[in-house]
Amino acid sequence: MNYWLMKSEPDEFSIDDLKSSKHQKTAWQGIRNYQARNFLRDGVKQNDLVFFYHSSCKEPAIVGLAEISQAASIDISAFDEASAYFDAKSTLNNPKWIQVELHFMAKFEHPITLKQLKADPQLTNMVLVAKGARLSVQPVTADEFDHIMSLSR
DNA sequence: GCCAACGTTGGC
DNA sequence: GCCAACGTTGGC
Helix, strand or coil: CCEEEEEECCCCCCHHHHHCCHHHEEEECCCCCHHHHHHHHHHCCCCCEEEEEECCCCCCEEEEEEEEEEEEEECHHHHCCCCCCCCCCCCCCCCCCEEEEEEEEEEEEEEEEHHHHHHCHHHCCCHHHCCCCCCCEEEECHHHHHHHHHHCC
16 A cells, blocks of 8 residues: 655646546546656556645645545546647557546545645655655655644544 | 746757 | 756745
């Protein structure tokens, strides 16, 4: 079992959008960064747990929990010329990008804000709080996961 | 909206 | 393969 944190701009797709999705599931498409892609492809497995993080918004925070309901598959949005995620360099014969499927588990009663995460002495090594960390898919350690879960209650 | 920190592109 | 220029992310 591995733990992850995935970012989303709530204006684009929020934890509430995930909750109200069909079967409370969504295809996590549009990751166009190689490091994040490699985590999706090589690290993320079915049943892994994911912190859902709201970025580029008034109060950046971990707002809920999701589960990986389906591991890596080809991100077909890269083939769709009409999609914002279209990438001409990704072809059917040589697909570049990966998607996974997320299943809603919980919306936290108490979101854990970035401010709170940064101030927490137990989370000083967390990828999210590192300087200049822009990764939209990032690993979370078991200790970090347990600690953050305890803060959400 | 600003801008620091990254990532990517492309000329050489 | 270097690196300048450009594009993106994301907190503030």
